[in-house]
Amino acid sequence: MTSHIQIFDTTLRDGEQTPGVNFSFDERLKIAKQLEKWGVDIIEAGFPASSSGSFKSVEAISKTLTTTAVCGLARCVKKDIDAVYQSTKEAVKPRIHVFLATSPIHRDSKLMMSKEEVLASIKEHVAYATECFDVVQFSPEDATRTELPFLIECVQTAVDAGASVINIPDTVGFSYPTEYGKIFKTLQESIKTNHEVIYSAHCHDDLGLAVANSMSAIENGAKRIEGTLNGIGERAGNTALEEVALGLYVRQDHYGNQTQINLEETKNTSDLIARYAGIRVPRNKAIVGQNAFSHESGIHQDGVLKNPETYEIMTPQLVGVKTTELPLGKLSGKHAFSEKLVALGYDVDAEEQKELFKQFKTIADKKKSVTDRDIHALIQGTEHEQNAIYKVEALQLQFVSNGLQSAVVVIQDKDGNTYQDSSIGTGSIVSVYNAVDRIFNRKTELIDYRIESVTEGTDAQAEVHVQIKIGDQIVTGVGIDHDILLASCKSYVEAHAKYVSNSEVKEGIHS
Numbered sequence: 001m002t003s004h005i006q007i008f009d010t011t012l013r014d015g016e017q018t019p020g021v022n023f024s025f026d027e028r029l030k031i032a033k034q035l036e037k038w039g040v041d042i043i044e045a046g047f048p049a050s051s052s053g054s055f056k057s058v059e060a061i062s063k064t065l066t067t068t069a070v071c072g073l074a075r076c077v078k079k080d081i082d083a084v085y086q087s088t089k090e091a092v093k094p095r096i097h098v099f100l101a102t103s104p105i106h107r108d109s110k111l112m113m114s115k116e117e118v119l120a121s122i123k124e125h126v127a128y129a130t131e132c133f134d135v136v137q138f139s140p141e142d143a144t145r146t147e148l149p150f151l152i153e154c155v156q157t158a159v160d161a162g163a164s165v166i167n168i169p170d171t172v173g174f175s176y177p178t179e180y181g182k183i184f185k186t187l188q189e190s191i192k193t194n195h196e197v198i199y200s201a202h203c204h205d206d207l208g209l210a211v212a213n214s215m216s217a218i219e220n221g222a223k224r225i226e227g228t229l230n231g232i233g234e235r236a237g238n239t240a241l242e243e244v245a246l247g248l249y250v251r252q253d254h255y256g257n258q259t260q261i262n263l264e265e266t267k268n269t270s271d272l273i274a275r276y277a278g279i280r281v282p283r284n285k286a287i288v289g290q291n292a293f294s295h296e297s298g299i300h301q302d303g304v305l306k307n308p309e310t311y312e313i314m315t316p317q318l319v320g321v322k323t324t325e326l327p328l329g330k331l332s333g334k335h336a337f338s339e340k341l342v343a344l345g346y347d348v349d350a351e352e353q354k355e356l357f358k359q360f361k362t363i364a365d366k367k368k369s370v371t372d373r374d375i376h377a378l379i380q381g382t383e384h385e386q387n388a389i390y391k392v393e394a395l396q397l398q399f400v401s402n403g404l405q406s407a408v409v410v411i412q413d414k415d416g417n418t419y420q421d422s423s424i425g426t427g428s429i430v431s432v433y434n435a436v437d438r439i440f441n442r443k444t445e446l447i448d449y450r451i452e453s454v455t456e457g458t459d460a461q462a463e464v465h466v467q468i469k470i471g472d473q474i475v476t477g478v479g480i481d482h483d484i485l486l487a488s489c490k491s492y493v494e495a496h497a498k499y500v501s502n503s504e505v506k507e508g509i510h511s
């Protein structure tokens with residue numbers, strides 16, 4: 001008999017705690033819609049009490065999703081619980097996730113609370129949350145470093161106060177599979193209750209064990225797995241949900257459990273999140289990496305040609321990887337283009353499609369065949385331009401002397417105001433970035449600069465990723481253009497713009 005494993009996605013909460021990741025309001029909404037399409041049971045949409053930006057996006061996601069439960073995070077503080085209630089009340093299934101740290105190091109060094117005070121706070125706030133929510137989830141933060149007898153006491157207190165989901169966070173990625181599994185077994189044997197309790201796993205990948213620990217939790221009775229797509233998250237990240245979903249599917253014989261994940265949407269979902277997070281998936285990443293289904297050695301290739309099952313435990317098609325892509329060309333019409341957009345997982349309205357088609361024709365005139373990667377680049381570039389708070393209007397470079405370059409940069413904000421400045425530097429990029437810094441009048445530190453060619457050939461589009469530090473905040477920007485210098489400038493301006501728009505959104509919560 002198979003039973004259902006709930007998939008709880010926290011890409012928009014824990015995933016956004018990845019250094020340098022700041023999703024915009026629109027991006028959050030698009031991610032939530034795609035996660036619903038992928039089939040997750042619950043989306044943790046944010047931490048509404050942390051900022052008005054988070055509150056508004058949780059509220060908008062609650063109003064938008066039609067089947068998926070929407071959850072908000074709350075500390076053991078009444079105003080946090082109220083904020084989750086207010087922001088999720090229009091969701092089809094509103095949910096709350098209340099947490100409090102329980103480990104000795106967190107009690108003594110962070111909370112300054114005794115065991116008795118921790119228990120009293122759990123009791124009070126879980127009970128308070130049950131007044132507005134049918135389903136209340138409680139997490140003893142840093143559970144895996146909590147004394148087991150005290151952990152049992154905390155969980156019993158939460159269950160007695162009405163919690164029906166108990167999540168066990170391995171907050172610092174410290175546990176190993178047999179130990180983590182045993183916690184679930186012990187809790188189920190020890191907790192006394194007459195209502196149903198679902199146990200949930202929440203792992204971090206500091207020792208590379210997040211997925212292994214989650215699978216061990218399932219073997220020991222967990223019915224919910226928390227994590228993110230591509231495993232993004234604070235430090236080494238969270239449990240990669242696509243790996244859990246496929247692990248359960250491919251090894252059904254062993255786990256005997258199923259999820260409601262629409263596996264064919266896996267690649268599209270992963271791509272979307274990689275794009276908005278600005279974090280490329282490593283080539284060798286399980287399930288969604290570029291090499292996950294490539295066979296290099298002759299013996300393997302020969303085997304796969306004779307029978308794919310010789311070296312493949314799952315097909316690329318299963319997770320939505322297209323192996324035989326049909327490129328578009330000069331003669332492709334609107335219909336073929338629109339079908340391609342759907343196949344690549346893009347949800348664009350008619351107006352947008354018209355604009356994109358025009359740009360597609362320009363590319364098709366230059367290139368013999370327009371590949372899927374060209375289309376991705378086209379849409380990414382357009383999305384960036386549309387969402388941009390500032391647009392690069394003009395960029396001019398001139399060689400001065402002794403290797404010095406001078407740059408003039410003109411940018412425009414959404415209201416049409418233009419700003420310009422100039423600067424010199426020891427190379428083109430430095431001079432451009434100095435000029436942009438002068439426009440924003442900010443001191444920055446360039447942490448990372450990366451150029452990738454998005455498409456093949458000498459007419460490839462360049463995608464530049466930058467990471468800069470402004471004050472104590474790290475922000476990222478992406479710029480796409482045929483011209484590398486212009487792409488560099490766009491990415492840098494975007495990073496500056498993100499600092500403006502997201503200075504209050506970042507949530508400093510570890511769970």
Ligand SMILES: [Zn+2]
Pocket residue numbers: 014169171202204238510511
């Ligand atoms: Zn976490």
